[in-house]
Amino acid sequence: MMLRRLAAAAGLSLLGLFPALAQEKPAELRIGITTYTSGAASVFGIPARDAAEMFASEINARGGVQGVPVKLFFVDEGAGIETLMTEYRRLVQDQKVDVMFASISSGVCNKIAPLAEDLKVVNFMWDCGTQRILEDDKYNYVFRTQANATPEVMAPLLYLLKVKPDFKTIAVVNQDYAWGRDSWAIFSQALKVLKPDVKVVAEFFPKFGAADFSTEVSRLLALKPDVILSTSWGGDLDTFVRQANQRGLFKSSQFVLPLAESSLQRLGNDLPEGVIVGGRGDHYFLHPERIGDAKFRTFMDAFKQKTGAYPIYPVFHMAQAFSALEAVYAKAVTANGGKWPSHEQVAKAMPGLTFQALGRPIEIRADGQGIEDQLVGTTIRTPKYNFDVLDNMMIFPASKIMPAVGEKSEAWISGLKPDILNIKVDTFKHAD
Amino acid sequence: MALRAILLVLLVAVLAAVPLFAASSQTFLAIVFAKSVAVLGLLLLLQAGQVSFGHGMFFATGAYTVAFLGRSMGGGDLALLLAASVVTSAVLGLLVGLFVVRYRYIFFGMLNLAFSMVLYSILEKFFHLTGGSDGLRIRRPTAFGFTFDRAQFDMVLYYSTFAMAFLAAYLVWRYLRSPLGQALKAIKTNETRLEYIGLSARFVMLVGYVISAVLCGVGGAFLGVIQGIATPEYSYWTRSAEFVFIAILGGVGHVAGALTGTFVYEAVRTYAAAFVADSWQMILGFVLLAIILKAPSGIVGLVEGFTARRRKAEASALTVEAAR
Amino acid sequence: MSFDTIVLAVCDGVAYASLVFLVAVGLTFIFGVLGVLNIAHGSFYALGAYTAVSAGIFLTKAGFSPWLTFPALFVAAIFIGAVLGGLMEKLLLQRIYDKEQVLQILVTFAIFMILENVQRLIWGVQPYFMSEPLQLLGNISLFGISYTAYQTLFLPALAVIVLLGLRYFLRHTAAGAQILAVTEDREAASAIGIDAQKVYFVTFIAGATLAALGGALAAPTTSLMPGMGAEMIVLSFAVAATAGLGQIEGAAVAALMIGLGRSLAVYLAPEFEVLVPYILMVGVLIFRPSGLFGAPQLRKI
Structure with a gap:
């Protein structure tokens, strides 16, 4: 017993010297x-x-x-x-x-x-x-x-351009940290290339974990932008959506919420229908291709x-x-x-x-880097769930909406052509 | 005294040998050393009876100096980065100090808090300059002209912070024994008398304040290098309160309190999770309460009291013996 | 900037200021009487909010009328204020009134840490919300912009009631006179038979209840998250210090300044929003260290 252990130890230490050699299967x-x-x-x-x-x-x-x-x-x-x-x-x-x-x-x-x-x-x-x-x-x-931020932001943008191509103004309300800032940088840069006539009417970066968005909501109600983007998540997104919904902001503006898949169940019916929602990949508990x-x-x-x-x-x-x-x-x-x-x-x-x-x-x-397709949809209500689910889903092929190996996102976005809107996407309806 | 010197030498020897027998605790101890330098700054102000709930601002200044300078130099050298953070924290300490040394007690604490929260908001808000709430990355610098890989650099950092912690403690100890340091203590006991003997209390406070700012700056610079990141959280009020907490925990009566307090604080914070999940804050809260209510002179005071009692007991035993 | 915009910014600013005032006034009241700067005030705020939401969720789940969530807000606040505030004063603060101010603050900081942890253990870290009170009161419209009546009418009205109520209580009731007497000179007050210990106890409970009430009232407008107490306490400090510690009417003015400054910033320069309270605080304290309305402190000899 002792000898075997010693031998094993000696063997292990030898292996340590020659890491390329096969290793013992660990416990x-x-x-x-x-x-x-x-x-x-x-x-x-x-x-x-x-x-x-x-x-x-x-x-x-x-x-x-x-x-x-x-x-x-x-x-x-x-x-x-x-x-x-x-x-x-x-x-x-x-x-x-x-x-x-x-x-x-x-x-x-x-x-x-x-x-x-x-x-x-x-x-x-x-x-x-x-x-x-x-x-x-x-x-x-x-x-x-x-995936990474680039396809995760590009997919909701392309979805928006496909389903609501004629908007003129946009406002953003993102959390003030790297993700909020970077996702807006990607979104706004790509929007400028693909639809240069859109005007950005307000950029809000409330503090991460902000408890109150009343003033931002007032300002947005006064500005009436066609589209409001928010890549926020968690309690911040929940609070923003509730305060905006309570005061009718959803009626005047189309919301795009690329991370709201993670808030659907918490928000329940506080999230109105017709909101564009993503989930950082093809992540959805009713994934139309996998549900079977x-x-x-x-x-x-x-x-x-x-x-x-x-x-x-x-x-x-x-x-x-x-x-x-x-x-x-x-x-x-x-x-x-x-x-x-x-x-x-x-x-x-x-x-x-x-x-x-x-x-x-x-x-x-x-x-x-992983290549992962992106699912985006629009919220609807069905009797089966006490929260919003997704309809008019599109799955975007990731390889088409991100830069190739060795290329940086910024350079890739500035070289975008309008024909990126024509890439083939698979579309799905909600099915109960 | 001799016993104490022997114990100190023993402690230094054991700590110096840590990388040989407990390499994985190197980083933990380096963090302890770095923070203890900042805590020394607070301890120093406490000698004057003043408490700042805003010294995180100098801590952040040190770390961001390293981050900005390191970024513009593509890494930079540890010695240079530290020297730079001494300069920036001294300058900021002087500027803020000119305003705050006029005030005492709660007003002093409040004004410091206000300044640090301004810095915090600026660091957090101006994303394109400061990296926002994610902070700035600090790449591994060269050290004294040499380039090291991760493992070697850990050791370099360990010994640098180790040396800095003891050097800073020694210098503060000397300072508190100097006339200026004595004058600082007099602010707590009787400020007016200080002015009768011809010393400007504001000047005395300003010197103390700038020194404490530099200590925090150096601590922040080191922590930034160890963590590889500078974040606005370094300037948040809870960070400043944590330093005051640690100083009281260790004991404000002695410079050793800073290191002792930091070690206990960090150990509880890091290892409490291993015993009871999600409770380190509560444990530290109760420890602090116990210290304030039962042992206001901190851990160092407790130990000193204990040894003093023993010495007394021994002495009385001796006299009894002699009497026989 | 048009007149409309100013009116809108004022609406938002007043709504925000009302909430901040409710919390800050408790802090400043306690300081004024006890001389203790209570960091755990932030925890009372957070716990008031969580308790109110839990009570509200319980009531609506049990099938009671959603209107009952309104009294639940107040009951939760009084419960937290009386139980936690009372325990804290009796068990801890009473032992430290004669200690250094630094140690007093640190005791409250220790309580803050403990309560933060307790709050996480009880309610976890997922966001909580309860928007019934907000929805029940509906919206009002101003220049075509809809505001919630809860934030633009209910909260400011309540803030005014608290302000006037406190004024009346302190100036025109016997209990208020006792509190003022103890504030003025504890020994002299005790000498004429005022039970200073009781005054401290009651004052602390009242202040803690105000913090919890601020939290309970904020709850319907927001998602409750860990860390909300730490945010609020530093904001209340800013209000209390800007006004001058112990200044109740001053706190209302300072809260309004901060609220209006903040909402104007959102309209004009959103990036400066978070800086407003602290810049105001630094600006005021540099020139008037004892705050806008505070009397300069005498130096001890």
Whole structure:
């Protein structure tokens, strides 16, 4: 017994010297997940954590990833960047975590990406949206298992231009932080190229977590813009929608809310019909192409059973991270002749990987960015649900609405041609 | 005294050896060292009986100096960045100080709070200049002319913050023993008498204020480099209150209070989660209450009281022995 | 800028100012009498809001008339103010009146931390809301712009009632006279038989109830989220300090200045909105450290 352990230890230390050689299959596959369990963004973080626990137990019930059970370690992003960075290092260096899923906040991703590269740990940016990280720098260990801000903003814009092409004025009410500012930069830049005659009549960036939008609503009621865009989310979006609806702003302006898929169930009937809604990908609990799939429906119901609400987009993002995990280990094991791969081999297997979770299949490009199609729809009410659902859905092919590898979003947008409106999209009606 | 010197040397030796036996706690301790420098600044003002709920502004100034300068230089050098943050925080400390040193107590605290909230709002609002609420990224600088990779740089940071924390504590200790430092303490006890002996209380306060601003600036600069980010939250009032909290926790009577308090505070904040989920704020709240109500001289005061009692007990035991 | 715009900005500003005043007046009242700057005031605000919403949700779910959510707002505020405020004064503040001001503030800061944590443990981190009171009162129209009657009529009216009520109470009732006497000189007041301890207790409960009431009344207009207490306390500081600590009528003026300044900023230069309260505060404090209406403090010798 003692001897065997010694031999194993000696073997392991030898392996450490030659990392390219095959590794021993570990007892468990350790996954670190950063998610918000406190703070405003926990509206995303907590459903995602619940989902992660469900996926992990489901994978383990099947025998694990390539026969190795997964073990999850959660870190709260809401505890602040200081604590988070310390925890991240601790997980990688002390707990020997194999893969990190980090994170929800783009600010955190900005910070984590170089750290992951330094620590040589495979990191899936499982939810954050900023397109800059992978466009500005080259990473070998950092990947994004979903779309980024550019297609996520382009899709609602194209949808708007398709269904309501003749608007003249627009106003924006976004949260004052990177996502609010960046999404407006992409949207307004693309709008200027595709429809230069539109006038921007007001730009509001109320404080993140603002409690009151009354003054903004008054101003918008006086300005009567044809279109009002808000990429806000969580409590901010809920408050804004309620205050605007109460005072009839929805009657005078067409609303475009690219993240409102995550607020539909909370807002209930406070969100009027006819609002353009997106969900940062083809994320929708009634996904028209997947709803026929028994596994999809079982999961949607099981999640509702467990948490009291249907999945929202972070749950889909979490599913993608787990699907990518399973797919990449399968690919890396095969590439390694059936033996357990090193972290480096796993990282090498990521580019070109395709996997499917709860939406359409996703491909990881050479720069580590995921290509994920985008679903946008318009709200309607049906007797079956006590909240708004989506009708007139369009799914946009992601590869057509984002820059190619090596190209930056800004340059790509300034070169847009009006014929981008003619790209083929699949359309769907709501079906009960 | 000799015992105390031996203990200090032992502590320094153990801390200096940390990277050898507990490398993963390096960053945690570096954060503790960096923050303790800022807490020293608050501790210094507390000697004058004054409390600022706005020193986060200097902390943020240090961090943003590093961020702006680092960005324009494509990284920059640690020594240069620190020197720059000393300059900027001293300048801001002087400017703000000229206004605030005229006031005492609640008015002093309020005006500091107001200034820091102005800075906070500016940092948060002017996204295109300051990166808004996400803050600015700080890329890893070179250190003293050399380029390091992550692991080496962690160690460099550990020793730099370590050295800075002890150097700052020593300098503050010396300052408080100097005539100017004594005068600062006199502001708390009797300000008018101070002016009778020909010292301007405002000047004494201004010197103290600028020093405290620089200490916060250096702390912020280091924390920014460790975290790789400067955010407006550094200037939010809760951050400033946290520094005051830590100073009282550690004990304002001694410069060692800053380091002790920071260590305990950070340890609770980081490791409380391992025992009881989501309760670090509550634990720290109760600790603070207990300290204020039961041991107003802080942790250091507690320890000192304990050793003093023991010494007394030993002494009396000795006299008993001698009497026999 | 047209006349219409000014009127609209004034409407928004007054609505906002009313809410801020309700919270700030409690803070300044407590300071005026007890001399304690209560950071936990922000927690009373948040807890008042959460309790009101929970009560409201319970009532509507149980099938009661939604009009009952109105009294629920007040009951929740009084409950939080009396229970939490009362406990805090009895168990903690009474022990520290003779301590340094710094320590007093830190005690309230410790309570603030504890209550923030308690609030997260009870209500979690998901946003809460209850818009029944807002919807029931309907809208009014001004220059073709609809406003909620709740924000433009109900809240300002309530703020005026609180202001006049407090004035009347302090100047024209025996209990008010006792409070003023204790504020003036605690020892002298005790010497003539006023129970200063009781005065402190009642004052603190009243102030805490006002904070909780501010939260309860804000609840229908917003989503409740963690961190709302920290935001509100610093805003109340700005109001109280600008007016001069302990100045009740002054707090109303300062709240109006901040409210109007803020809404004008949204109309003219939205980027400056968040700066308004603090710039006003710095501007006033630099020239008048004891605030617009405060009397200069005597230096201790």
